[in-house]
Amino acid sequence: MPVVRVDDPADARLADYRDLTDVALRRVLEPEGGLYIAESSKVIARALAAGHAPRSFLVQDKWLPDIERLAAPHPDAPVYVVPAEVAEHLTGYVVHRGALAAMRRPPLATVGEIVEGARVVVVLDDIVDHTNVGAIFRGAAGLGADAVLVSPRCADPLYRRSVRVSMGTVFQVPWTRIPEWPDARELLHDAGFRLAALALADDAVPLDTFAADAPPKVALLLGAEGDGLSRAALDAADVTVTIPMRSGVDSLNVAAASAVALWELTARDRRNMPENDGT
Numbered sequence: 001m002p003v004v005r006v007d008d009p010a011d012a013r014l015a016d017y018r019d020l021t022d023v024a025l026r027r028v029l030e031p032e033g034g035l036y037i038a039e040s041s042k043v044i045a046r047a048l049a050a051g052h053a054p055r056s057f058l059v060q061d062k063w064l065p066d067i068e069r070l071a072a073p074h075p076d077a078p079v080y081v082v083p084a085e086v087a088e089h090l091t092g093y094v095v096h097r098g099a100l101a102a103m104r105r106p107p108l109a110t111v112g113e114i115v116e117g118a119r120v121v122v123v124l125d126d127i128v129d130h131t132n133v134g135a136i137f138r139g140a141a142g143l144g145a146d147a148v149l150v151s152p153r154c155a156d157p158l159y160r161r162s163v164r165v166s167m168g169t170v171f172q173v174p175w176t177r178i179p180e181w182p183d184a185r186e187l188l189h190d191a192g193f194r195l196a197a198l199a200l201a202d203d204a205v206p207l208d209t210f211a212a213d214a215p216p217k218v219a220l221l222l223g224a225e226g227d228g229l230s231r232a233a234l235d236a237a238d239v240t241v242t243i244p245m246r247s248g249v250d251s252l253n254v255a256a257a258s259a260v261a262l263w264e265l266t267a268r269d270r271r272n273m274p275e276n277d278g279t
Helices: 012-017 022-026 041-049 061-071 084-091 111-115 130-143 160-166 183-190 207-212 231-236 254-265 267-272
Strands: 003-005 035-039 054-059 079-081 099-104 120-125 147-150 175-177 194-198 218-223 239-242
Touching: 012 035, 012 054, 012 099, 035 041, 035 160, 041 054, 041 061, 041 099, 054 061, 061 079, 061 099, 111 147, 111 175, 111 183, 120 130, 120 183, 120 254, 130 147, 130 160, 130 254, 183 194, 194 231, 194 254, 207 239, 207 254, 218 231, 218 254, 254 267
Parallel strands: 003 079, 054 079, 120 147, 120 218, 147 175, 194 218, 194 239
Antiparallel strands: 035 099, 054 099
């Protein structure tokens, strides 16, 4: 595991970290599939534990011992040690957590592989806000969703902000992309799921009522801020579910709504939920 000190932000070895947007990283031709950036020792550890392969690490001295430990099983991935000002110059912001890693994107599994054995899955329909995507993943991990499925136009869960907001849980919860509706509906129906759209509608079933007699397998459909679920997603749903609100408020932020819905839908499993181990 080579540890290399670099003081020049223009050094060619730092190209993966220099002025590259998430979109540019994804389009890197080598390795196939592109790259993504993991930030902080904790997030990097979760990415490595999920089997993702690092191409290199970028770290400040303070965090070098943590990264050396994580990087030890990956001798082909150099660890670049840089001063704080170099890290900020490269990334355009203060790297508060002191460590970044350029990770190779793994190939996506099929929908069938992801939902096999699952009981509750979350489907993100065209949610383009990376913060919301990351927050939904964090809630999915903490509240017992078995998988997350994202639509073709949904924001990438491996974009830097999504990964950061999720605290690395995008590496814990199985996920993949679904095809367009209604093809996605057929895949989920074939796997035994009933599709529940979380939306406002005159005929919507209150969440607690739906959860009290929920089908064995539920796919919870969540839509973008503002526009909500697309017409195609609503047409694909088997039932529309709503969260009863008070004080004239008609809805919650999509990440908050997903957490409330998952809490209700996983209530029957809560007795067997293991205690938080602090990881």
